[in-house]
Amino acid sequence: MENQKSAIGLDGNIAAAIGYPIGIIALILIFIEKENKFVRFHAIQSLLWGLFMTIAVIAIAIVGTIVALVAGAASSSLGWIIGIIVMLLYLAWFVACVGGMIYAAVKAYGNNLFKLPVVGGFAEKWSA
Numbered sequence: 001m002e003n004q005k006s007a008i009g010l011d012g013n014i015a016a017a018i019g020y021p022i023g024i025i026a027l028i029l030i031f032i033e034k035e036n037k038f039v040r041f042h043a044i045q046s047l048l049w050g051l052f053m054t055i056a057v058i059a060i061a062i063v064g065t066i067v068a069l070v071a072g073a074a075s076s077s078l079g080w081i082i083g084i085i086v087m088l089l090y091l092a093w094f095v096a097c098v099g100g101m102i103y104a105a106v107k108a109y110g111n112n113l114f115k116l117p118v119v120g121g122f123a124e125k126w127s128a
Contacts, residue, residue, distance in 0.1 A: 006039045007032045016042035020101045023050055037127055042108045045116060049104070052119050053097040057118035063095050084096035 006015035006029065016039045019026030029043035062084030072079025100116055107114035113126060 004036050007035050012036050012039050013111050015039050015110050016101060017105045019043045019046045020105035023047065037039035038113065041113060041123055044127050045119055048119035048123055049100060049116055060093060
């Protein structure tokens with residue numbers, strides 16, 4: 001793939017890669033990038049990835065809290081065990097979120113059009 005400049009003046013692969021850890025760059029690129037489809041794809045995917053991960057964390061928190069409260073009402077030790085399991089789910093989800101973000105940024109820097117699970121198809125469709 002040809003390494004074109006992005007709308008913000010950076011090489012396309014650099015602009016696409018920094019959009020993952022710095023979400024505001026990805027947001028800006030979505031609105032101003034019209035010609036470089038590679039950069040646009042990665043900007044959209046970055047924001048969708050962050051949104052998906054945030055929604056999932058909220059769902060884990062709600063479900064985990066309800067289950068822990070119900071289990072805690074039955075037995076306090078069971079409530080503690082459920083609470084620990086929920087915290088481990090948070091940790092696993094955080095590692096998946098950061099790992100996916102880093103992996104996608106590395107792939108973008110290498111000029112690869114890598115699609116993350118769940119959000120990659122949407123980003124590809126919306127960046128066209």
